[in-house]
Amino acid sequence: MSIRYPLETPCVLIDTEVMQRNIAAMAAVAAKHGIKLRPHAKTHKLPSVALRQVAAGAVGVTVAKVSEAEVMAAGGVRSIFIAYPLVTPGKIERAVRLSEQIELIVGVDSLAGAQLLEETAARLGATLQVRLEIDTGLRRTGVGFEAALGIAGEIARLPHLRLTGIYTFRGAVLSGKPTLDLEAAGFEEGTLMALLAKRLRAHGHAIVDVSVGSTPTAAYAAAVDGVTEIRPGTYVYQDRMQAKFGVCGLDDCAGSVLVTVVSRPAADLAILDGGSKTFATDVQPGTQPLQLVGFGHVVGLPDAVLARMNEEHGMLELGPEAQAVDLKVGDQLRIIPNHICSTVNLHNEVVMVQGDKFERVSVSARGMLE
Amino acid sequence: MSIRYPLETPCVLIDTEVMQRNIAAMAAVAAKHGIKLRPHAKTHKLPSVALRQVAAGAVGVTVAKVSEAEVMAAGGVRSIFIAYPLVTPGKIERAVRLSEQIELIVGVDSLAGAQLLEETAARLGATLQVRLEIDTGLRRTGVGFEAALGIAGEIARLPHLRLTGIYTFRGAVLSGKPTLDLEAAGFEEGTLMALLAKRLRAHGHAIVDVSVGSTPTAAYAAAVDGVTEIRPGTYVYQDRMQAKFGVCGLDDCAGSVLVTVVSRPAADLAILDGGSKTFATDVQPGTQPLQLVGFGHVVGLPDAVLARMNEEHGMLELGPEAQAVDLKVGDQLRIIPNHICSTVNLHNEVVMVQGDKFERVSVSARGMLE
Known part of the structure; x- marks a missing residue:
């Protein structure tokens, strides 16, 4: 356990070589099937990483918020899909303004939402490109299969909206x-969406984009005939959840959290300077289907478990192997978090690591919730 | 459900009148017992709020990180306790520099940690005021009762440290x-610590400060003879967890999250524009001892449950009463989060609300993890 980074902790490390490998691998998946890759920027929240994805072949990025889209556009991304319903005049107006500068596509998932888009677009004399969100089982935003045709018909009647695609988010659900x-x-995900697109086209809708897939399912959904675009996010850094899914190995995880042992109150316990304000808690240990043990994978200490956290304390329980290592106060450890997206979201900066070079980069779209 | 704030969502609202009432109430608790109040700034992370607490009688603030201490000092706070072990030369040096400008006290919980403090203080020709952390049952940082006397003796031999107090963090544990x-x-918490202080004094240690108490226990620990200081944090805004403890009513919660309904996919379901990047997930529903239902209390809709979240989606399940309200896409709701401290930590800004005046304030110590 002789790692010693010249950094204060806790901080997020991003291994840029591993990241670049992940970026290339997903670009190759899309290229192999001749479809578009539009990564979700929720994971990195960094225009500079988005531009790496574009350089490798992505058509642009996906975001959830208009404020994130503004950050990405300011950083040089020229095609952005806001895969989220915008329902307030202020946000819709910002989207219209952005659509005058770049290619912008906006999600819509209800007739009420479409009418709100229409009103603001009409007032500003603009036309918004929209995609209809389909609920394929998560029971959050999105319309059901049966309702899709009717709502598409209503949207088609709104003169300031142009319906060019359908999309879904599903994750590892069967x-x-x-x-x-x-x-x-x-x-299943790809097939459901391709069938729906066919049905919509049969009713006269010019559905160009059939957009599916998250990191766990993208490679398989991409292979389905009729799918035109995948939107994985996590793959850029990967994380412990994806490794447990079998999507990647732990060696493919570009993101980890560097922490320091601040106390050794017992032989089987080390206290780390990172807790729930450092590691996200949205992917809880011991839940279906992954049954992760603890809040992260401790690199080099497989029988150490990040079992509990308070806001600034991580309680690391040490098994026999980890106890044999004789961790000391001041020692550093690297931990691959369960969920890298929400973990990065807790940090103002990440440290890009290339060999022995370290660069602190502000996570410029972090906390862009509007 | 006719609330309509002129704000884009999601955002954290702070009702300044309720906050000021909470600040005054806790100051009165300390004054009644003639002891010091040193609020933990982890909840608000705002120097301006810390100064309100000081104006109401607090002696200064408590923080967990040297970077937070720097933000508080820059904002005008003149006495700061870093209730966390600093174990790296870089951070200790920053603490020494700060101690030249303001009254600074640093936590220590091991001989190894004390020696690290001593080395840097000696190198810089400074003396650091320290308090020994006692573990009263949480099994994180802190030394046990039996070890305390021995470690205090060792610390007393270190010429650049001055041991002036003991402290513990415990929460609602009996x-x-x-x-x-x-x-x-x-x-129990107050009594244990007062007894230990007596014992240390009997061995010649000049223990001035016996610092205890979090929001749930502060009022009771403050009443124990021998306790000299309380360090509650959450009370400044209060939250659903504290209301369930019975520490406050829901009307005393100064902090809430304003969200917008973005989709109504079913009669019993509304989708909100806030998920796990908006509401903290560290206090999970259905866990001991509080058994909270969902991730927050929906103001005005008691049978609506924020049952599930994804990163940017909140799934609000509506009971019969909530269904009768006929929520529409675009409607706003106010939700009191389970845990306000970690929720504020997700936001770059909070909105201070006074009557019909709104002020956006940057949460300047947010993400200060070093």
Whole structure:
């Protein structure tokens, strides 16, 4: 355990070589199937990383918020999909303004939402490109299959909206339940959406984009005939959740959190200077389908478990192997978090690591919640 | 449900009148017992709020990080306790520099940690004021009762450290287990620490400060003879967790999250524009001892449950009463989060609300993890 980074902790490290490998690998998946890759920027929240993805072949990025889109556009990204319903005049107006500068596509998932988009677009004399969100089982935003045709018909009647695609977010879900069978899940997701696109086209809708797939399912959904675009996010850094899914190995995780041992109150316990304000808690240990043990994978100490956290304390329980290492106060450890997206979101900066070079980079779209 | 704030969402609202009432109430608790109040700034992370607490009688603030201490000092706070072990030369040097400008006290919880403080203080020709942290049952940082006397003796031999107090953090724990009996928990916490202080003084240690108490136990621990200081944090805004403890009513919660309904996919379901990047997930529903239902209390809709979240989606399940309200896409709701401290930590800004005046304030110590 002789790692010693010249950095104060806790901080997020991004191994840029591993990241670049991940970027290239997903670009190759899209290229192989001749479809578009539009990564979700929720993971990195950094225009500079988005531009690396574009340089590798991505058509642009996906975001959830208009404020994130503004950060990405200011950073040089020329095509952005806001995969989220905008329902207030202020945000819609910002989207219209942005659409005058770059290619912008906006999600819509209800007739009420479409009418709100229409009103503001009409007032500003603009036309907004929209995609209809389909609920494929998560029961959050999105319309059901049966309702899709009717709502598409209503949207088509709104003169300031141009419906060019459909999209869904689903994750590792098969027949409505969490699954570890990613191939079946991706195939089902892609097939459902391709069928719906066919049906909409049969009714005269010019559905160009059929956009699916998250990191666990993207490679399988991409193979389905009729799918035109995938939107994985986490793959850029990968994380412990994806490794447990089997999407990647732990060596493919470009993101980790560097922490310091601040106390050794017992032989089987080390206290770390990172807790729930450093490691996200949205992916809880011991839940379906992954049953992760603890809040992260401790690199080099497989039987150490980040079992509990308070806001600034991480309680690391040490098994026999970890106890044999004789961790000392001041020692550093690297931990691959369960969920890198929400973990990066807790940090004002990440440290880009290339060999022995370190660069602190402000996470410029962090906290862009509007 | 006719609230309509002229704000884009999601955002954190702070009702300044309620906050000021909370500040005054806790100051009165300390004054009544003739002891010091040193609020933990982890909740608000704002120098301007810290100065309100000082104006109401607080002696200064408590923080967990040297970077937070720097923000508070730059904002005008003149006495700061870093209640956390500093174990790296870089951070200790920053603490020494700060101690040349303001009254600074640093936590220590091990001989190894004390020696690290000593080395840097000696190198810089400074003396650091320290308090010894005692573990009263949380099994994180802190030394046990039996070890305290020995470590205090070792610290006393280090020429550049001055041991002036002891402190603990415990929360609502009684005899080692989570409890709702806050009076017994606070009494036990205060009594244990007062007894230890007596014992240390009997061995020649000039223990001035006996610092205890969090929001749930502060009022009871403050009443124990021998306690000299309380360090509650959450009370400044209060939250749903504290209301469930019975520490306050829901009307005393100064902090809430304003969200917008973005989709109404079913009669019993509304989708909100705030998920796990808006509401903290460190206090999970359905856990001991509080058994909170969902991730927050929806103001005005008691049978609506924020049952699930993704990163940017909150799934609000509506009971019969909430269904009767006929929520529409675009409607705003106010939600009191389970845990306000970690929720504020997700936001770059909060909105201070006074009557119909709104002021956006940058949460300047947010993400100060070093």
